[in-house]
Amino acid sequence: MEGFEGRVALITGGARGQGRSHAVALAERGADIVLCDRCEDSPAVNYPLATAADLDETAELVRATGRRCLTAKADTADRGAMDALVAEAESEFGRIDIAVANAGVSVAAPVQSLTQEQWSEAIGSNLTGVFNTVGAVAPGMIWRGYGRIVTISSMLGRAGNTNMAAYGASKWGVIGLTKSAALDLAPHGITVNAIAPGNISTPMIHNDALYRMMRPDLEAPGADDVEPVFRSLHAQPVAWLDAFEITRVVLFFAAEGSAHISGTVLPVDAGNAARVTG
Numbered sequence: 001m002e003g004f005e006g007r008v009a010l011i012t013g014g015a016r017g018q019g020r021s022h023a024v025a026l027a028e029r030g031a032d033i034v035l036c037d038r039c040e041d042s043p044a045v046n047y048p049l050a051t052a053a054d055l056d057e058t059a060e061l062v063r064a065t066g067r068r069c070l071t072a073k074a075d076t077a078d079r080g081a082m083d084a085l086v087a088e089a090e091s092e093f094g095r096i097d098i099a100v101a102n103a104g105v106s107v108a109a110p111v112q113s114l115t116q117e118q119w120s121e122a123i124g125s126n127l128t129g130v131f132n133t134v135g136a137v138a139p140g141m142i143w144r145g146y147g148r149i150v151t152i153s154s155m156l157g158r159a160g161n162t163n164m165a166a167y168g169a170s171k172w173g174v175i176g177l178t179k180s181a182a183l184d185l186a187p188h189g190i191t192v193n194a195i196a197p198g199n200i201s202t203p204m205i206h207n208d209a210l211y212r213m214m215r216p217d218l219e220a221p222g223a224d225d226v227e228p229v230f231r232s233l234h235a236q237p238v239a240w241l242d243a244f245e246i247t248r249v250v251l252f253f254a255a256e257g258s259a260h261i262s263g264t265v266l267p268v269d270a271g272n273a274a275r276v277t278g
């Protein structure tokens, strides 16, 4: 795998989870890092989101590799905030070469009881947030004639599931956005690819609210109780994957040598991709 010396990478939702893994791995390979996270809970999301302390911790991990790190408390659903962050990063580091539109939330409820607030949160963070990230970085990338954009969809961006109307709609939308953006940006040396993760071991899936939804028969379900349920969502007999399995693909798409791979969706979902078309 080639290095990223001299490159600058923006990672949204970088305070913890998969975003932190991508940030540290890109820094270890030479990239300077720009991170944003909302660092605030949402009334529409029933598990805790990241904190300012989480974002600081990722920044420390990046700086420990010897690379520079710029952080911002910014909500990707806010286009003005994303434009301001990109302007600050370009002024400080001179460029953004790589953007990983990773920030997202999980909102789970049956469609008949899904509230407008839950719907707007899922579409705002997971779809509009990706659009805002792509829109904010694209002008500078076009000007420099170089860019690697990676979006994060989901295995629920290729299939439906109970309780997942809003989340699934947002993640199917990310794939449509990714493919269209890949075509718009193709003449400019910019690639746009999506990753469709399966169950990844982060706070998004390891939280009481989701555990209780998966095991309503138990009063206080733990990880062992939900393990078989998560395992059934994959084809291979594994319940959840480490975040670095997604990072490996981020590094692949972000590499200079991946110049002619664009508009693709790469599932990392323990074989579930074999069950769906596309």
Ligand SMILES: NC(=O)c1ccc[n+]([C@@H]2O[C@H](COP(=O)([O-])OP(=O)(O)OC[C@H]3O[C@@H](n4cnc5c(N)ncnc54)[C@H](O)[C@@H]3O)[C@@H](O)[C@H]2O)c1
Pocket: 012, 013, 014, 015, 016, 017, 018, 019, 036, 037, 038, 039, 040, 049, 050, 051, 074, 075, 076, 077, 102, 103, 104, 105, 106, 124, 125, 129, 152, 153, 154, 155, 196, 197, 198, 199, 200, 201, 202, 203, 204, 205
């Ligand atoms: N964990 C899984 O099983 C799984 C599966 C498929 C796809 N994904 C996707 O992977 C991505 C990363 O999730 P994760 O697993 O690391 O979960 P996570 O909850 O640990 O991390 C998501 C981060 O995004 C931040 N965030 C949420 N909304 C934001 C917004 N509007 N603006 C800025 N920051 C925001 C959160 O504060 C958090 O730090 C998400 O897009 C998620 O939908 C996760």
